[in-house]
Structures are given as C-alpha cells and as structure tokens.
Amino acid sequence: MALTQSDIDVEIKDLQDVYDKAVAGGAPVRHHPVRDYPPYRSSVLRHPKQPLVAVNGGDPETVELSGPVFGVTDITEIDNDLTRRHRGEPIGERMTVSGRLLDREGRPVRGQLVEIWQANAAGRYAHLREQHPAPLDPNFTGVGRTLTDDQGRYSFTTIKPGPYPWGNHTNAWRPAHIHFSVFGTAFTQRLVTQMYFPSDPLFPYDPILRSVTDRAARDRLVARYDHALSQPEFSLGYAWDIVLDGPSATWIEEGR
Amino acid sequence: MTERLLPTPSHTIGPFYGHALPFPGGGEVAPPGHPDTITLHGYVFDGAGEPIPDALLDFWQAAPDGSLDGAAGSMRRDPSTGGFLGRNGTDFTGFGRVATDADGHYALRTLPPGNSGLPYISVCVFARGLVHHLFTRAYLADGADPLLDSLPRVRRATLLATEGTHRTYRFDIRLQGEGETVFLEFR
Numbered sequence: 070m071a072l073t074q075s076d077i078d079v080e081i082k083d084l085q086d087v088y089d090k091a092v093a094g095g096a097p098v099r100h101h102p103v104r105d106y107p108p109y110r111s112s113v114l115r116h117p118k119q120p121l122v123a124v125n126g127g128d129p130e131t132v133e134l135s136g137p138v139f140g141v142t143d144i145t146e147i148d149n150d151l152t153r154r155h156r157g158e159p160i161g162e163r164m165t166v167s168g169r170l171l172d173r174e175g176r177p178v179r180g181q182l183v184e185i186w187q188a189n190a191a192g193r194y195a196h197l198r199e200q201h202p203a204p205l206d207p208n209f210t211g212v213g214r215t216l217t218d219d220q221g222r223y224s225f226t227t228i229k230p231g232p233y234p235w236g237n238h239t240n241a242w243r244p245a246h247i248h249f250s251v252f253g254t255a256f257t258q259r260l261v262t263q264m265y266f267p268s269d270p271l272f273p274y275d276p277i278l279r280s281v282t283d284r285a286a287r288d289r290l291v292a293r294y295d296h297a298l299s300q301p302e303f304s305l306g307y308a309w310d311i312v313l314d315g316p317s318a319t320w321i322e323e324g325r
Numbered sequence: 326m327t328e329r330l331l332p333t334p335s336h337t338i339g340p341f342y343g344h345a346l347p348f349p350g351g352g353e354v355a356p357p358g359h360p361d362t363i364t365l366h367g368y369v370f371d372g373a374g375e376p377i378p379d380a381l382l383d384f385w386q387a388a389p390d391g392s393l394d395g396a397a398g399s400m401r402r403d404p405s406t407g408g409f410l411g412r413n414g415t416d417f418t419g420f421g422r423v424a425t426d427a428d429g430h431y432a433l434r435t436l437p438p439g440n441s442g443l444p445y446i447s448v449c450v451f452a453r454g455l456v457h458h459l460f461t462r463a464y465l466a467d468g469a470d471p472l473l474d475s476l477p478r479v480r481r482a483t484l485l486a487t488e489g490t491h492r493t494y495r496f497d498i499r500l501q502g503e504g505e506t507v508f509l510e511f512r
C-alpha cells in the first residue's frame with residue numbers, strides 16, 4: 070500500500086525526537102544529514118551499514134587534501150546566466166542568486182567551480198526521465214556554471230524554480246530548490262547540496278530536507294531575500310553563502 | 326582561536342543532474358592515445374546487489390610525476406557554441422567525472438597516479454538516495470599502507486582494484502551489505 074504524507078510525517082517526527090533528545094543529552098550536533106533516513110525511501114539500500122573509516126588528515130601526503138582546479142577555459146562568459154541560453158527568455162520570476170564560498174575558517178575559496186541545476190518555473194526539469202506533467206520551457210535548460218572571484222563570490226542570473234511532485238510517497242512534493250555542486254581547495258571539501266527559498270510551506274513535509282535533523286543546519290540551506298541584490302526593473306536578489314567542511318592542505322599549513 | 330563557521334549541510338544529488346554535471350570526455354583524463362593509459366572500471370551496487378544506474382563518480386588523483394597541483398581544463402569549452410572540447414591533450418588535470426550507465430557501469434581512462442606510497446585514485450560517490458556523498462579509494466597495487474593496514478583483511482580487499490588484461494583495473498563499489506566498500510572520512 071502506498072504510503073501517505075501522514076505516514077511519512079510520523080517517521081520524520083520520530084527521528085526528529087530521537088535527534089533532539091540525543092543532543093539535549095549531550096550528543097554532538099549533526100551538521101550533515103543522516104545517510105540512513107528511511108522516510109526518504111531511496112536511502113534505504115543506498116547507505117553503508119559499516120562506520121566510515123577515519124583517515125588522518127594531518128598527513129600532508131594524503132591525496133584528498135588537494136583537489137581539482139578549474140580555470141577560464143572551463144566556462145564560457147554566459148554560463149552564469151541561465152536566462153540567456155536560448156533565443157527567447159524563460160518564463161518565471163527572474164532572480165539574482167549570489168553569495169560567497171568559504172571554508173570553515175571563513176577564508177574565501179577563490180577561483181573554484183560552482184555548478185547549479187534546477188527545474189523551470191513550472192517545476193519541470195529538462196531531463197527525459199522527468200515525468201511530471203508540467204510544461205517544458207523551450208527557453209530554459211536550467212544549468213549554470215561559474216568560477217568564484219577573489220572574494221570567493223559567485224553570482225547567477227536565473228528564474229525561480231517551481232516545486233514539483235516526486236514518487237517517495239503519495240502526494241510528495243519537493244520545496245522549490247536549486248541544486249549546487251561546489252569544490253574547495255581540497256577534495257575532502259567537495260559538496261553537493263540544495264538551496265531553498267525563505268518560508269516555503271513544504272519544508273516540514275520534505276523527507277530530503279528533514280534528513281538534516283538539526284534545525285539550525287536546515288536553516289543554513291535557506292537563502293535570504295536581499296533587497297540590495299535585487300536589480301531595478303530586472304530581478305529579485307537572494308543571498309546564500311556556502312561553507313565547506315573537511316580538512317585541506319592550507320588548513321594543515323596554518324596549524325589548524 | 327576564532328569561532329569556526331558551521332558547514333553547509335550536504336544533500337542528495339537527486340535523479341535529475343544528468344543534463345548538468347556529466348560532461349563529454351569526463352572519463353578521458355589520459356591524453357588521447359597515450360601509451361601509459363590505464364582503464365579503471367567497475368559497477369556500483371546497492372544493498373540488494375542491484376547495479377545503480379544513476380550514480381555519479383568524481384575522481385581525483387596525483388599526476389604520474391606525483392604532482393598534486395592538478396591543472397585547469399577538464400571541462401574545456403568552445404566559446405562560440407558552448408560545447409565541450411575535451412582536455413587539451415598535454416596538461417594532466419587529475420580530475421575525472423563519470424556517470425554510471427544503465428548497467429551501473431563506469432569507466433575512467435587515465436594515467437597511473439604517482440603519489441607517494443601505494444598508487445591510488447580517490448573516488449567521491451554521489452547518487453539519488455545518498456544524502457551525503459561517500460569517499461573511497463581505488464588502490465592500484467597492494468602493499469604496506471597506513472589505511473589498508475588498519476583494516477581487517479576482508480574489508481581491505483574492497484579497496485584493491487583487480488588488474489585485468491590490457492592495463493585495465495576492475496573496481497566495484499558496493500554501497501551496502503555483503504562486501505560493502507570501505508568508505509572514508511577525513512579528519
């Protein structure tokens with residue numbers, strides 16, 4: 070029998086209670102989602118049961134303390150403008166999404182690759198496997214790339230993606246989001262995540278967002294409306310900084 | 326010491342990254358026709374032993390001379406069409422990206438890594454259903470190694486790529502269950 074939203078709500082609440090109790094009892098705060106999170110059905114067979122094996126990040130010969138680099142040959146000038154890929158303009162609420170890419174010491178990650186992908190304004194991806202019967206937009210593919218500048222800043226021009234249904238359970242809907250893929254100075258800092266929009270009513274129901282059991286951590290996935298980023302007669306501004314986890318070679322040099 | 330910033334949480338890559346992240350030539354790290362080229366390949370399996378057709382693998386490794394500096398140009402572009410040109414055939418970028426095919430199979434053509442100690446290629450695994458990526462390593466040779474030596478024999482074997490004919494190395498990744506791959510965390 071297909072699961073309903075209320076079945077999923079109960080599971081989400083139970084796991085939230087377990088986490089909240091553990092933290093109240095002194096357990097460490099979890100900044101990242103729980104890989105074993107049954108309310109998100111696809112996670113059940115796709116997480117390891119064995120604990121992760123720790124690698125000493127203090128050994129400078131560890132290959133993962135360095136990472137891939139990208140440069141001007143890897144992007145084209147309009148890659149960060151998702152509204153200019155086709156002959157016409159995409160339909161939707163035009164936005165400027167901008168923020169800084171930082172490490173945990175607050176240092177900017179410069180010249181690194183930021184990749185995004187998203188649904189169109191109707192909540193449909195330009196992907197053949199996407200079956201949601203919402204209209205495709207011939208003027209929107211929903212893919213962007215950019216390199217961060219000397220302050221670690223990135224900026225994209227795009228349109229606001231729509232929420233969309235998915236098959237996790239009956240009447241499952243994803244809150245509107247933009248997928249981000251980013252690199253740090255070390256491979257250990259690699260991050261793929263999703264950015265959300267303020268006050269989305271779908272937040273409490275979404276098992277993907279709720280797999281991040283820490284409330285403050287979930288809040289860090291939500292962009293802030295920033296009027297200073299809005300451009301007159303053109304776009305609404307959203308600010309979202311990204312902080313990368315994981316040790317790097319520079320982190321060792323500077324003595325942690 | 327100043328208060329450290331709190332990290333942005335990870336999220337699953339989801340099912341619809343296909344038009345965004347994979348790029349033509351993502352698995353062609355070796356310059357075309359290079360005589361030292363090796364092929365690292367294998368399958369990605371879930372906890373039921375089924376191949377995963379929508380996993381994405383990022384690879385990072387030392388250059389043959391041991392350099393960890395990498396080089397830009399993995400996704401070299403044509404500014405007039407926006408298309409992908411492939412790497413320039415001389416610089417070794419050290420970075421590869423391959424999505425598994427409908428059989429759950431991937432292949433990476435690269436040059437042997439020259440890192441100190443046993444040669445290995447670092448792998449970062451993404452998939453729908455996997456809410457936080459997983460790191461592992463494909464070791465191309467067995468021997469003394471701080472990580473391998475810390476593991477029981479059965480688990481150690483999951484990090485060793487098996488050498489086949491024609492300079493191929495087979496490296497399967499099992500996300501869960503029997504023969505579960507050793508996944509790493511860096512501290």
Ligand SMILES: [Fe+2]
Pocket residue numbers: 188243246248339341
């Ligand atoms: Fe999505």
